[in-house]
Amino acid sequence: MTKLVKPVIDSAWLLRWWYRHQAQWLNREADAIRNGLLQDLFAVRRQLELLPGDGGLAAVEHLYQSLETLGNRLSSPYLHDSLTLAIQQTLLDWPPQVATRAELPTQWPTEPVEHTMLLLSVLKHLGQALAAQPSLPQGCVVSLAEYSDGKRLTVSVNYEIAVPLALLDLNQSETWMAYLTTFGLFSHGQASSTHETATLRWIFDW
Incomplete structure (x- = not known):
């Protein structure tokens, strides 16, 4: 038996749901950058600090800052808190x-x-x-x-x-x-x- 889904009439509720869904998705993506890629880069940067010269360290630092800025643009780290x-x-x-x-x-x-x-x-x-x-x-x-x-x-x-x-x-x-x-x-x-x-x-x- 086919059961039709009753459409949502409350457009304001539907808009809020979609916006919340998008906000949560962007927040997950930003957290993945902050807790994944940035942590990996931090470990690489620490290793480079032990090596002579600073050319590689400067490149990693630039990449780290770029990723951090991207994560913050996608979603504020304080979105859920303050x-x-x-x-x-x-x-x-x-x-x-x-x-x-x-x-x-x-x-x-x-x-x-x-x-x-x-x-x-x-x-x-x-x-x-x-x-x-x-x-x-x-x-x-x-x-x-x-x-x-x-x-x-x-x-x-x-x-x-x-x-x-x-x-x-x-x-x-x-x-x-x-x-x-x-x-x-x-x-x-x-x-x-x-x-x-x-x-x-x-x-x-x-």
């Missing part, structure tokens, strides 16, 4: 020309893995968008705050004269709209932005 540490690690990978400061609490409740990964993806996209502008910000502050009725991630960007017009139009881009819509589905929260002449803020509440 949103604050994951944000700090993500900001370290921002383009160096974007001056950034983090204002994060030392303690933070554990977030669902798909929610943390989405927030990190949003920050990565913002870092690239800021670096692509003809004028760079004087400073960018990323902050987390917890209130009695919810939580908030704020990205505040300050310019010397005026916010670039392209950034004001960012909310209309297909990629950014997809991020904001997914954030709303995952967290049942809300994303918004405010701007003054030389200041632009993105606010994520959940």
Whole structure:
């Protein structure tokens, strides 16, 4: 007897499931790099340190750093443990020309893995968008705050004269709209932005 599978009607639940599935897969791949290849390279590096000359050691060190960076790009090592540490690690990978400061609490409740990964993806996209502008910000502050009725991630960007017009139009881009819509589905929260002449803020509440 053929039994048909009843389709899932809850599209928000299905989207969260797929995103969580992808996040967990990327995390496993990144862990395999960190706990496999990097450990093997570390052992080789230790052996090379005992040999005369440093040509081989420099090559291994470069490969080690490249693999470590790749693993961190695939998935933050703090994905399951700490949103604050994951944000700090993500900001370290921002383009160096974007001056950034983090204002994060030392303690933070554990977030669902798909929610943390989405927030990190949003920050990565913002870092690239800021670096692509003809004028760079004087400073960018990323902050987390917890209130009695919810939580908030704020990205505040300050310019010397005026916010670039392209950034004001960012909310209309297909990629950014997809991020904001997914954030709303995952967290049942809300994303918004405010701007003054030389200041632009993105606010994520959940």
